[in-house]
Amino acid sequence: MTAFLAQLDEPMTRAELLADDPLWLILLKAVVILLIGPIMTVFLIVWERKAIGRMQNRPGPNRVGPNGYFQSVADAIKLPFKEQVIPDTADRKVYFLAPVISAVPALIGLSPIPFGPEVTIFGERTLLQLVELPVSVLVVLATSAIGVYGIVLAGWSSGSPYPLLGGLRSAAQVISYEIAMGLSILGVVLYAQSLSTGEIVAAQQSGWYFYLLLPSFVIFLISMVGETNRAPFDLPEAESELVGGFHTEYSSMKFAMFFLAEYVNMVIVSAFATTLFLGGWMAPWPLSTIGDGVLNTGFWPLLWFFGKVFLLLFGFIWLRGTLPRFRYDQFMKLGWKVLVPVGLLWFMAIAAIRAIRNDAEITTGQILITGGIVLVLLVLLTLLLPDKEVRDTEAVPVVGSGYPLPPLDLKVPETTPRRKALKARARAAARQQPAAVGSGRDSGSDSGEDTDG
DSSP: OHHHHHHHHSOOOHHHHHHTOOHHHHHHHHHHHHHHHHHHHHHHHHHHHHHHHHHTTSOOOOSSSGGGTTHHHHHHHHGGGSOOOOOTTSOHHHHHHHHHHHHHHHHHTTTTOOOSSEEEETTEEEESOSOOOTTHHHHHHHHHHHHHHHHHHHHHHTTOHHHHHHHHHHHHHHHHHHHHHHHHHHHHHHHHTOSOHHHHHHHTTSOOHHHHTHHHHHHHHHHHHHHTTOTTSOGGGOHHHHTTGGGTTOOHHHHHHHHHHHHHHHHHHHHHHHHHHSOTTOOOHHHHTGGGTGGGSTTHHHHHHHHHHHHHHHHHHHHHHHOOOOOHHHHHHIIIIIIHHHHHHHHHHHHHHHHHHHHHOOOHHHHHHHHHHHHHHHHHHHHHSOOOOOOOTTSOOOOSTTOOOOOTTOOOOSSOHHHHHHHHHHHHHHHHHHHHHHHHHHHHHHHHHHHHO
8 A cells, every 4th residue: 555655656747647637627728729829810910010110110000909909809800701702713612621721730739839837727736738749749740731731722722823823832832841840850859869849848957959959940940931931931922923822812711711820830830949949938047047946837937938939929020021032943942952951961960979979978078179170170171272263353244144145245247138138239220220211212212203204
């Protein structure tokens, strides 16, 4: 009996603690997580419009409610009551299903994200998390990637060329940047030795991964902007090229669902980046040491978690307000020729460092010193490379982006073969005209003499 009680006193794992939740607590968590996305969307729309208006020195929403903060609420009420315009050439079943496929996975993508440590809710010990799986990272990736099926189907089912082009662009975009995002996550998985989001956060107690794995963090930030179709990577809905992109033929509530899916995906990838690289719900380093980590207990971690999420969301707004849209070939070149090769090289470097450190028992300081020496050698090698050939500064710069250009020493001829032929024909006609006049005079004198006679 004593041994059995001792087993009960052992600390429960995160998965066991969540599995012990009563049904009412599970339903409460599910409702809260489903509401986080729509509520954040209502707030983000106003925040984005006001922030970009401030950046561009113009007013943002300022009519509905105090300082215009109820503008998103008015839009949410207006959209369901707008007229639904459905193209005659649309495949109606797929046309109605596409917005649902985009919105529903986005709403459940926050379920494996840990928002905080162990707390007590109405007397029940639990975690601020809905589910804890051994492959939680893959669940988040899957929910963020499934939404592209809705975009592709929306473009195809509309029966219009511009939405179809937008859907195809989105498919190519997700394939390109999903690979780069996966490579950036592999480094985190190697360091944490787990695919569980809760264990990844716990592994960052000794140091956040955003500075330990800085290249992975940068690649993830770029990839998550490309994943969410946000500016400057909003090519599937480029207004200057495709009218409105994949949702050109959508209106009313179906358009609102695409709008909701975009902003909820922004929240998901920001929360995912916070979990993987920014310590999740843990307080920043100076604050985490106060009072033996008292700021990492209770409901304080919610403040740190959403503070980091809002910081990343402001990055989305900042990019939209400052950078122009990429050209499509530049966008694909960035994904395939820059992010994927750099991600592969960085993953190989991490794997080699981990293997050497585990086998040879090399300290972190020795690794940093060795890396610094290698970096200095690479810089010296670049200095020893021969300089590029200096071009003639007096030459006229050739522009035209590959289009055929006339040679710089071109000499325009004074005349052309056709003009020469015309002049020769005119001279010949001029020579023949006096002869014809002379022959006419001779024939007239002869006829007069005959008449007189």
